[in-house]
Amino acid sequence: MTALSERQADPARRLPAVLRARITAYVALTKPRIIELLLVTTVPAMMLAARGWPSWTLLLSTLVGGTLAAGAANVFNCYFDRDIDRLMHRTQKRPLPTGEITPRAALIFGAVLTVSSILLLALTTTLLAAALAAGAIFYYAVLYTMVFKRHTRRSTEFGGVPGAAPVLIGWAAVTGSLDWPAVVVFGVVFCWQMPHFWALAMRFKDDYARADVPMLPVVTTAVSVGRQTVAWAWVTLAVSLLLWPVAADYGIGLGYTIAAALLGGWFVLESHRLLRRIVRGGETKPMQLFHVSISYLALLMVAIVVDAIV
Structure with a gap:
């Protein structure tokens, strides 16, 4: 092959790589790792409501619709937060700060995902599920991202509403x-988010401070954050134990309750360990609680599924 033909072939060889990079950038805007966590709570809620397995068509439609809705909310979040994302080390490589995707393209992408999710849920599930998804997108994209996150230390509590919405949608x-x-179950996921996200915010406290975002670890002492984390971990445990008396007719029984008590005890213990490390003034290691919180929620949802099936 001549040098000229090699140069002419280069664009053809580069095209798939460019296309893959562009698709990867758009997917990154949807924050897929967060979506995975949200979907973990959707399936148990559906199985509990159906007192067993719902139809596969309904399950897949709800999961796809929920994925599109959560993705839309996250895309709008990236769009509105692109100014502060440039200032934070954790987020400055997102597609908008790097220029991989233009703000206009991101906004259009978010709108397409929004319309697609609402239509899919409305046509294949129920109007209430579609309305709840629309409300969650608006709440997270506008109320949380544009108002609460930038103006109050209580943004995590306010943000817990759309974070737990997949339970209601399912x-x-x-x-x-x-x-x-x-x-x-919505209450469990809502309460769980405070220890979960405050642990992450403690880890990236300097990032939030640099971007002037008043997350709780930025505006108050570490001891105060630790105490509030412990309190919310206890509340999470207490709310999780309410499911047995409330959902006995849906198959929830002693098996779930034992699992909820043990898992909740683990979650509470890890929050106390975090507080103890803070009080002692050593290395706080907040990500230990963060990772435990993920395992706690996943295993608790498994316990719901098992009781709903059995």
Whole structure:
């Protein structure tokens, strides 16, 4: 092959790589690792509502619709946060700060995902599930991202609402309504988010301070954050134990309750360990609690699934 033909072939060889890079950038805007965590709570809620396995069509439609909705909310979050993302080491390599994707393209992408998710849920599940998804997108993209995150130390508590919304969406997709077991599981996921995200915020405290984001670890002492983390871990445990009396008719029994007590005890113990390290003034290691919190939630959802099936 001549040098000229080699140069002419280069663009053809580069095209797939460029396309892959562009697709990867768009996927990164949706924050897929966060979506995975949200979907972990959707399936147990659906199985609890259905008192067993829902139909595969309904399950897949809800998961795809929920993925698109969560992705849309995260894309809008990246769009509105692109100014502060440039200032934080943890986020400055996201597609918008690096220029891989333009703000206009991101905004269009988020709008397409929003419309797609709402239509899919409305046509294949229930109108209530679609409405809840639309509300969660608006809440996270506008209220949390544009208002709470930038103006109050309580942004994590406010942000816990859309973070726990997949539970309600999953339940509504099956029943077309809401009931107390869905509210309790929503409460568990809501309360769990405070220890989970505060641990992460402690790890990246300097980043948030640099971007002037008033996350709790930035605006108060580490001891105060540790004490509030412990309190919310205890509340998470208490709310999780409410599911047995509330959802006994849905198959929740002693097996789940024992698992919830043991897992909740582990979660609480790790939060106390974090507080103890803070008080002693040594290395706080907040990511230990962060990783434990992920395992706690995943295993608790498994316990719900097992009781719902058995």
